[in-house]
Amino acid sequence: MTKTAQLFKKIRQDFYLAAILIFLYAPIATMIVLSFNSSKSRTRWGGFTISWYTQMFSSRNIMEALYNTLIIAFLSALAATLIGTAAAIGINRMRRIPQGIVMGITNIPMLNADIVTGISMMLAFIAFGISLGFQTILIAHITFNIPYVILSVMPKLKQTSRSTFEAAMDLGASPLQAFFRVIFPDILPGVLSGFLLAFTMSLDDFIITHFTRGAGINTLSTLIYSEVRRGIKPSMYALSTVIFITVLVLLLISNFAPKKQRRSS
């Protein structure tokens, strides 16, 4: 390929990337701008204000929902990571046919529609006599999070060769030692990404929470849904901005911290 053709190709690619970026970020940018707009109109700039932010932070509803969202995301991701990682190791050692069946079941909550998963769990909680509330949201989130952990740990497990584990055993390590010194470091990236994925899925979930929450408890998603249906308030834009910035900072840290470690080691 000639140099001009290559340059032309690169420009075309950059143009495509830019177009998609605009599509992805224009709505978010709009919300950030509107969150500082003192006019409630969406088309007129009434001057800079941070009153929507103070309004948001002083709203007990929003703060409670935020707390619920974070605590459920953390607890469900943690529980799902523990159960899921153990399960992945167990499943990896199964024979072909039981493994196929278990992985099929694992795929159900991922492939099934959230609305069906949500409704089915609601019916089950009512049938089991568990009252709908914080605990049912947590159980539901753990349930749909485990498969994500399994599916991110599984490929790493498949990559670890069994002989390194056996070598460690031959050299006198106990099975637990061999696991934590040999296998675990290899699958750790999968475990961590599984945890992060589970955490995000939980943060982002609306549909399953919508069906499994009882009256009186809200996560951010369910709160936003009920607020938006009553008409958009600018404090929702402030909330979006705060969430966006938080996610951005967290992801930047998590994306660039491991690199430093690698360089120093």
Add this chain to the structure above:
Amino acid sequence: MNKKLLAGPYLIWMAGFIIIPLALIVYYGLTDPPGAFTLANVASISAPEHLKALFLSLGLSLISTVICLLLAYPLAMILRSRGVGDASFIVFIFILPMWMNFLLRTLAWQTLLEKNGVINGILSFLCLPSQSLINTPGAIILGMVYNFLPFMVLPIYNVLCKIDDNTINAARDLGANFHQTFFRIWLPLSVPGIISGVTMVFVPALTTFVISNLLGGSKILLIGNVIEQEFTKGSNWHLGSGLSLVLMVFILLSMALIARYDKNGEGSGF
């Protein structure tokens, strides 16, 4: 130590919270309120208003899936070609919106599309006639594409990254042009990614009630809205479960399709 036992807690958990709940949906879907067996709930899908909602859902989600695939594939190819060092940051930028709350993303489009929204504001500033953008099927498709695009990009990108550069170079050395390389190398090797991307977009799009509620107004009912209303407003759980069963048939069909293609994909890929 038997490592298989480590899967025990998981199996118990899944039995309690996946298998039994699904069995309950089947039970509710096939019984009437007193508890006698009936097919009426499932058959009610043929009622005109339900059938209309189902076909609309199928149509809109198919269109959205195709648009997502057409947008995501070139994007994934470009991202892959941008080298490893840079790429992690570029990829990061493209999946960042996925980490935003789903409802806030939809809210953003509502803000843009509304009657006195941002786009109409810009149009009137340019002295152009205002458009009715919201509460149309187009707005729903836009919302679906926007929300689910990263779910298409990620699996395709991951699969493309696994393709060995040598395979592509070999094809080039053997005289294949871009067209041939694409259809003989790229596409067959990326089938597993495409399939998982398609399901990750199609299933949520088919069953959504949030996007249609926020961007389609109350007039456009998708099958998801019909089911949701049975459980929250109508409180006819039996009818809602019956319709969910119909929906599950479509999901099972797509799962069967995936199982078939995934095998082929693995067979040719490895």
